[in-house]
Amino acid sequence: MRDAYIVSSVRTPGCRRNKGALKDTLPDELMAFILGAAVDKVPGLEKGAVDDLMVGCSFPEGEQGFDVGRTAGQIAGFPLEVSGATVSRFCASGLEAIALSAMRVMTGWSEIAIGGGVESMTYVTMGGNQPRPNPDFATEHPEFYASMGITAENVARRYDISRESQDEFACASHMKAASAREENRFTEIVPTPAVRYVQQPDGRNKKETFIQAVDDGIRPDTTIEGLAKLRPAFALNGTVTAGNSSQTTDGAAATVIMSENRVKELGVKPIAKLKYYTTVGCRSDEMVVGPRYAVPKLLKLAGLSIEDIGLWELNEAFASQSLYCLRELGLVDYMDRVNINGGAIALGHPLGCSGAKLCATLLANMQAKGVRYGVETMCTAFGMGAAALFELCD
């Protein structure tokens, strides 16, 4: 098997659903922009040299339907010959897309491929436009379709994750993210053109374009006392709140992957290799525990152990599941390696984009710190976990 070299990995800012800077920007345009930006980062790379575009999207319908991988590629100006597809593994969709693209390079089926992800949770809300669970299966297994928030509540209750510890974790996420934004450590963000509609004195809306360069969900003024006052969001006597859940977010990200031949031909300096990717199933009514099973499976494949991993991006779907996974994986002793710039509680979780977004963040941090091995992992709707291992190039 050949190596899959990542030569660029970038993202748009993550912005709050309905309230944030990207709420009026169409997801296919957002994805188109970041695909183009990912190519522009690679000196000498022409769009026509890319074999295929694979885009993750949790709910690929409405404005992010019509095979957004293909549509975004054409909007971005890739030649007709550059094909595009869309893949959904819910919250791991963006990582799945990167893994599929890497596998094409590894098998020799492609020389250059792009994997990425997009989700506008403003345009297509959680659950999609018309959720229709299978009626017979839903009657027999209602827990299969449990809302993510309820699964986070289940984990908190079953595994003794207190409200206080969840709020502390959430506060830390905002503090880390606020420092990272202040110190311009989100080097993986490409300032992104966005649109807004501004009402004019005559009542008509005018379309304006502006550049959005920062994540807009970070709350630097978060306090544990403030978080403690928030009411449970999913269950009457629950502990999961708007403050200790991931934010619903709009965003896009893309990663360019090449064979060694193309790396040499273009004379580019690769960032990292995608070494291993794995997924695993678990109980749907506590689907958020996915990383607790995906990470050991990944490390076994790679022949590595927890202490070999210099940096972690563990998707903060909820504080309860993050805390449970960290505890069960033995990562509590390595907290200075986990989500060093904050996580989805502060930065948002644009579902199908997140796997690609975390890849961009992880690689930027691995480069900045000179870390050899980094892992990203996330839970995935309907009872799954995913994890990937990256190795920094010299």
Ligand SMILES: CC(C)(COP(=O)(O)OP(=O)(O)OC[C@H]1O[C@@H](n2cnc3c(N)ncnc32)[C@H](O)[C@@H]1OP(=O)(O)O)[C@@H](O)C(=O)NCCC(=O)NCCS
């Ligand atoms: C929990 C959830 C329903 C809350 O939705 P929401 O009400 O739109 O959440 P918001 O982020 O707008 O926060 C609502 C309010 O909570 C309060 N709040 C949120 N974070 C806060 C913080 N860090 N400090 C203090 N108050 C906070 C604020 O009053 C805020 O209102 P404001 O934005 O007007 O100031 C939503 O975020 C959610 O569903 N998250 C999980 C998404 C998910 O399941 N993803 C998949 C995981 S696998």
